[in-house]
Each structure stands twice: as C-alpha cells, then as structure tokens.
Amino acid sequence: MVSEFCRSFTRAGTIAAMMDPEDSAGPDLRVAINDAFGQRPGVEQVVTVRLPTTYGEFLAVGYLDRRSGIEQVALVHGDVVGESVLTRVHSECLTGDAFASTHCECGDQLSEALRAIVAEGRGVLVYLQGHEGRGIGLLGKLRAMKLQEGGLDTVEANIALGLPVDARDYGAAAEILQDLGVRSVRLLSNNPRKREALLRHGIPVEEQVPLLMPPRAENIRYLRAKRERLDHDLPHLDSVPGLS
Numbered sequence: 001m002v003s004e005f006c007r008s009f010t011r012a013g014t015i016a017a018m019m020d021p022e023d024s025a026g027p028d029l030r031v032a033i034n035d036a037f038g039q040r041p042g043v044e045q046v047v048t049v050r051l052p053t054t055y056g057e058f059l060a061v062g063y064l065d066r067r068s069g070i071e072q073v074a075l076v077h078g079d080v081v082g083e084s085v086l087t088r089v090h091s092e093c094l095t096g097d098a099f100a101s102t103h104c105e106c107g108d109q110l111s112e113a114l115r116a117i118v119a120e121g122r123g124v125l126v127y128l129q130g131h132e133g134r135g136i137g138l139l140g141k142l143r144a145m146k147l148q149e150g151g152l153d154t155v156e157a158n159i160a161l162g163l164p165v166d167a168r169d170y171g172a173a174a175e176i177l178q179d180l181g182v183r184s185v186r187l188l189s190n191n192p193r194k195r196e197a198l199l200r201h202g203i204p205v206e207e208q209v210p211l212l213m214p215p216r217a218e219n220i221r222y223l224r225a226k227r228e229r230l231d232h233d234l235p236h237l238d239s240v241p242g243l244s
C-alpha cells in the first residue's frame with residue numbers, strides 16, 4: 001500500500017505539480033525524493049505554461065533531463081496525443097535562432113517549423129539545449145566557424161579542433177515525445193541521421209517532411225558541405241541562380 005502510494009506519488013503528473021517553480025522545493029530535492037523511491041526516469045516534466053507567439057498559441061512544457069542536468073522545452077500546439085504528429089526536433093543554435101545569423105539556416109528553419117505546426121493545427125517542437133554546434137558547444141562552434149572562414153568545411157573544422165563531427169544524442173527528445181503522448185511523428189528535417197536516431201530511441205517516423213530554406217550567398221557552401229559530407233537531403237541546392 002505504501003509502495004503503491006510512492007509509485008503514484010512520483011508519476012509525471014504529480015511530479016509536474018511538485019515542480020511548479022513557485023514550489024519551494026528545488027529540482028535537487030525532488031530528484032532526491034524520486035531516488036529515494038527508486039524512480040529514475042530520464043526526463044521529468046517540470047512545468048507547463050501558455051506561450052502565445054507571433055506564430056500562434058503554444059504550450060511550453062519544461063523538462064529536466066536528470067542524466068545530463070540540462071533543462072529542455074517542448075512547444076506544443078493542439079492535441080498531440082496520437083499518431084502522425086508533425087514534429088520538429090530542433091538543435092539549439094544561438095547564432096542562427098536568436099541572432100538570425102546567415103552562416104546556417106537554423107533560424108529560418110525554426111520559424112518555418114513553428115509556422116507549419118500552427119498551419120497543421122497540431123504539432124510539437126522540441127528545442128534541444130546541449131545540441132549547440134552539433135553537440136560541441138557554443139565556443140566550439142564559434143571556433144569551427146572561424147576555421148571555415150579560413151577555408152575548411154564544417155566537417156573538417158570540427159576534426160581540426162579534435163572534436164566530434166556530430167555528438168548529438170536524441171534520447172531526451174524521444175522521452176519528451178513519449179511523455180507528451182506522441183506515438184509516431186512526421187519529422188520536419190532534412191537529416192536522415194536524425195530520423196534514424198529517433199527510430200533507435202523508439203519513436204516511429206512515418207515520414208520525413210523536408211524543411212528546405214532558400215540558400216543564401218553566405219551559407220551555400222556550408223549547406224553543400226552538409227549535403228556532401230553529412231548526407232542531408234538538400235535537393236534544392238542543385239541549381240541556385242546567382243549562387244556559385
């Protein structure tokens with residue numbers, strides 16, 4: 001009876017209520033409570049709040065990834081419990097997402113994904129912190145960008161720095177999608193490795209929905225390197241008038 005109470009006490013809904021930011025117990029105490037009850041999930045829902053945006057209305061669902069300590073957030077639009085949910089799993093890119101850098105196309109993709117999800121009437125965007133620079137961090141990425149100014153491509157630059165070409169893990173994203181009740185996705189991405197990673201983590205990907213952004217003079221070389229060296233599906237780069 002007591003152990004049954006403990007089990008239900010640590011279920012996601014209860015944890016969500018416990019983790020309200022106005023609650024005086026911090027994440028560390030709550031993690032300790034869960035540990036004491038032998039519960040060790042990867043991600044835990046912490047808080048849900050309405051997030052009106054210029055694209056439309058979302059719920060921001062905040063998670064704590066207990067393994068890494070990284071805070072994550074999913075933006076949810078409409079009822080996403082079920083199959084075939086339009087989903088974007090977006091790797092953090094401070095320079096592209098926040099500063100509108102044209103070195104990469106991340107900022108354009110973020111906007112387009114949110115727009116597409118609202119147009120669809122339902123969908124999820126999981127915004128993955130810890131993925132900055134394909135997992136090498138912000139300073140690593142800035143150093144890699146510096147090397148690209150000197151002529152290396154995006155893959156060569158990581159290697160020259162002695163860093164992995166792609167160190168991203170999608171386990172937290174898969175757990176977040178499962179927690180939200182998403183049973184299968186239509187994945188907004190041009191990266192077949194992302195699709196395979198989600199599949200490995202138990203998320204059925206029914207379809208890979210292209211998220212092709214018009215290339216710019218500043219990023220055409222970078223995009224071509226992603227296509228040639230990282231297998232991204234970027235067919236629109238074949239004939240871009242005015243861009244060599």
Ligand SMILES: Nc1nc2c(ncn2[C@@H]2O[C@H](COP(=O)(O)OP(=O)(O)OP(=O)(O)O)[C@@H](O)[C@H]2O)c(=O)[nH]1
Nearest residue numbers: 091092093104131132133134141144154189190191
């Ligand atoms: N190491 C490195 N990372 C970069 C560079 N430019 C952008 N990034 C990071 O690349 C990540 C996005 O990965 P991409 O390879 O652009 O795209 P993807 O997420 O794998 O695939 P899509 O789903 O099609 O967008 C973000 O975390 C960016 O910070 C770069 O020059 N070097």
Ligand SMILES: [Zn+2]
Nearest residue numbers: 093096104106
């Ligand atoms: Zn970027």
